[in-house]
Amino acid sequence: MKQEKADRRSQRTRRLVSAAFAELVAEMPYDKILVQDILDRAGIGRTTFYAHYFDKEDVLNSIIEQELELLTRQIDRAATGQRLIPSLELFEHAYHSQNQQLRALMQSRASDFLWEALQVALCRAIESALTTHWTEKYSSPIPVPVVSEYLAGAFLTLLKWWVTADMPYPPEQMERIFQQLALPGVWALLTESEQKAGIDADVPTLLSRTHL
Amino acid sequence: MKQEKADRRSQRTRRLVSAAFAELVAEMPYDKILVQDILDRAGIGRTTFYAHYFDKEDVLNSIIEQELELLTRQIDRAATGQRLIPSLELFEHAYHSQNQQLRALMQSRASDFLWEALQVALCRAIESALTTHWTEKYSSPIPVPVVSEYLAGAFLTLLKWWVTADMPYPPEQMERIFQQLALPGVWALLTESEQKAGIDADVPTLLSRTHL
DNA sequence: TTGGTTTCGGAACACCATGTCCGTTACCGA
DNA sequence: TCGGTAACGGACATGGTGTTCCGAAACCAA
Structure with missing residues (x-):
C-alpha cells in the first residue's frame, strides 16, 4: 500500500x-x-x-496524514523559538492553501480526525515551548498541560470557525483577534518582569486596554 | 418512533x-x-x-438529544442573567452526573455530535447575553459572533479535557482555571468602567496579576 | 379474571456494500 | 521492442442491514 x-x-x-x-x-x-x-x-x-x-478510511487517513505532516513541520519549527504557537503561519497556511482539498476537508465532518490530531500536535508543541523557555517565569497553580490544552483549543476553535465561514477576514486580522482574545489569560500566568519580552510586541498594548 | x-x-x-x-x-x-x-x-x-x-444512529441521537435538553435548559436559564456562560453549573453537571452515560458518551468518539451541538447552543447563549446586557460597554472591532465562538470553544476544550482525564480536579477549580485563562481577553473588550461589575468577583484580582 | 390489544421474539428473507479473484487488455520503463 | 506491471470488468463469497410473518407472551382496562 x-x-x-x-x-x-x-x-x-x-x-x-x-x-x-x-x-x-x-x-x-x-x-x-x-x-x-x-x-x-x-x-x-x-x-x-x-x-x-485498504478501504475507504485508508483514503481519508492518507490525505490527512499528508496534510498533517506539513502542518506539524510548521508547528515544530516554531517550537524551537520562544513563541508558544505559530498562529499567523497557520492561518496563512490555510489561507493560501491552493488545493481546495484542505478547505473542503476542514469544513467536512470527516475532519474530526484532523482537528484532533492537530490539537494533539499543537498541544505538545506549546507544552514543550512552555517548559523549555518559560519555566522560570511560570508560577501558577494551573498545570502546564491544562494551559496548553486551552491554548491549542482556543486557537483551533477560531481557525475552524474562520475556515467554515469561508475566511471572511485576512489571516493577519485573525491573528490579531486570536492574540487579543486567547493570550491575555496566559500572559497573566507569567511573572510581570518578562511580559514585554517574546511572543508578540502587542502584549503591553493589549493589557493596557487602550487601543480598543 | x-x-x-x-x-x-x-x-x-x-x-x-x-x-x-x-x-x-x-x-x-x-x-x-x-x-x-x-x-x-x-x-x-x-x-x-x-x-x-430507525437505525443505529437513531439510538445515538435519542441519547444525545435527551442529554442536550438538560444542558440547553441550564444554559438558557443562565443567559437571562448578566453572566456570559454558566461555566460552574456545567462543570458541576458533568461532575455529578450519576449515570455513566454522559461520561462514557463524552469520552467516546461518538460524541462529536454532542460537542458540536453544545458549541452551537453555548455560542447562541453567549451572543445573546453579550448583545443584550453588554452592548453599550462593548466597543471592539472584533465581531460579537467571533468572541462568542471563542468563548464557547475555550470552555468546551477545558470541559472535554477534564472529562477525558476523568475529572482529576473538583468543578470549582476548573471554574477558576477557566476564568483565569479564557476570560481576561474578553473583559479587555469591555470598557473599563464596568469591568468590576457582573460575571465574577475575581476579575480585578486577575487583571492585577498579583495572587498567582 | 377475562378479553382485546400491544409488544416481543425468532426465523427466514431480499438487499446492498464490501473486498477478493480471475483472465484480458493497455500502458510503462528500459 | 519487449518484459513487467498496472488497470479493467465481471463474477463471486461474505457479512451487516432492515423487513416480513406469525405465534407467544405481557400488558391494561373493565
Missing part, C-alpha cells in the same frame, strides 16, 4: 482517488460516501482501488 | 437499548458497533429494536 517510486499509472490513480474523495467529502457526510462513489467519480475500476488502498 | 405514554414493555426496551449502547460506546468506536451487538447486549430481538429505532 505504499509507493516508493511509482509508476505513472499508480500516481494517476492515487491522484484521481484523492481528488474524487475531496470532492465527495465536500458534498456529503463522510460515512455516507460509498467506495462505489469514489470509483465512479474517479473513473477507475474496483480492483484498481483496492490495489492502492 | 415516539412514545407518548408508553407501555411498560416499550420503556423496558428503550432502557435496555440505551444502557447497552452506552456500554458499547465506552468499549469501542461508534462506527464499529453493530446493531447485532446492541441486540446481544440488551438481550432483545431484532424485530423489537427496529420497532423502536
Whole structure:
C-alpha cells in the first residue's frame, strides 16, 4: 500500500482517488460516501482501488496524514523559538492553501480526525515551548498541560470557525483577534518582569486596554 | 418512533437499548458497533429494536438529544442573567452526573455530535447575553459572533479535557482555571468602567496579576 | 379474571456494500 | 521492442442491514 517510486499509472490513480474523495467529502457526510462513489467519480475500476488502498478510511487517513505532516513541520519549527504557537503561519497556511482539498476537508465532518490530531500536535508543541523557555517565569497553580490544552483549543476553535465561514477576514486580522482574545489569560500566568519580552510586541498594548 | 405514554414493555426496551449502547460506546468506536451487538447486549430481538429505532444512529441521537435538553435548559436559564456562560453549573453537571452515560458518551468518539451541538447552543447563549446586557460597554472591532465562538470553544476544550482525564480536579477549580485563562481577553473588550461589575468577583484580582 | 390489544421474539428473507479473484487488455520503463 | 506491471470488468463469497410473518407472551382496562 505504499509507493516508493511509482509508476505513472499508480500516481494517476492515487491522484484521481484523492481528488474524487475531496470532492465527495465536500458534498456529503463522510460515512455516507460509498467506495462505489469514489470509483465512479474517479473513473477507475474496483480492483484498481483496492490495489492502492485498504478501504475507504485508508483514503481519508492518507490525505490527512499528508496534510498533517506539513502542518506539524510548521508547528515544530516554531517550537524551537520562544513563541508558544505559530498562529499567523497557520492561518496563512490555510489561507493560501491552493488545493481546495484542505478547505473542503476542514469544513467536512470527516475532519474530526484532523482537528484532533492537530490539537494533539499543537498541544505538545506549546507544552514543550512552555517548559523549555518559560519555566522560570511560570508560577501558577494551573498545570502546564491544562494551559496548553486551552491554548491549542482556543486557537483551533477560531481557525475552524474562520475556515467554515469561508475566511471572511485576512489571516493577519485573525491573528490579531486570536492574540487579543486567547493570550491575555496566559500572559497573566507569567511573572510581570518578562511580559514585554517574546511572543508578540502587542502584549503591553493589549493589557493596557487602550487601543480598543 | 415516539412514545407518548408508553407501555411498560416499550420503556423496558428503550432502557435496555440505551444502557447497552452506552456500554458499547465506552468499549469501542461508534462506527464499529453493530446493531447485532446492541441486540446481544440488551438481550432483545431484532424485530423489537427496529420497532423502536430507525437505525443505529437513531439510538445515538435519542441519547444525545435527551442529554442536550438538560444542558440547553441550564444554559438558557443562565443567559437571562448578566453572566456570559454558566461555566460552574456545567462543570458541576458533568461532575455529578450519576449515570455513566454522559461520561462514557463524552469520552467516546461518538460524541462529536454532542460537542458540536453544545458549541452551537453555548455560542447562541453567549451572543445573546453579550448583545443584550453588554452592548453599550462593548466597543471592539472584533465581531460579537467571533468572541462568542471563542468563548464557547475555550470552555468546551477545558470541559472535554477534564472529562477525558476523568475529572482529576473538583468543578470549582476548573471554574477558576477557566476564568483565569479564557476570560481576561474578553473583559479587555469591555470598557473599563464596568469591568468590576457582573460575571465574577475575581476579575480585578486577575487583571492585577498579583495572587498567582 | 377475562378479553382485546400491544409488544416481543425468532426465523427466514431480499438487499446492498464490501473486498477478493480471475483472465484480458493497455500502458510503462528500459 | 519487449518484459513487467498496472488497470479493467465481471463474477463471486461474505457479512451487516432492515423487513416480513406469525405465534407467544405481557400488558391494561373493565
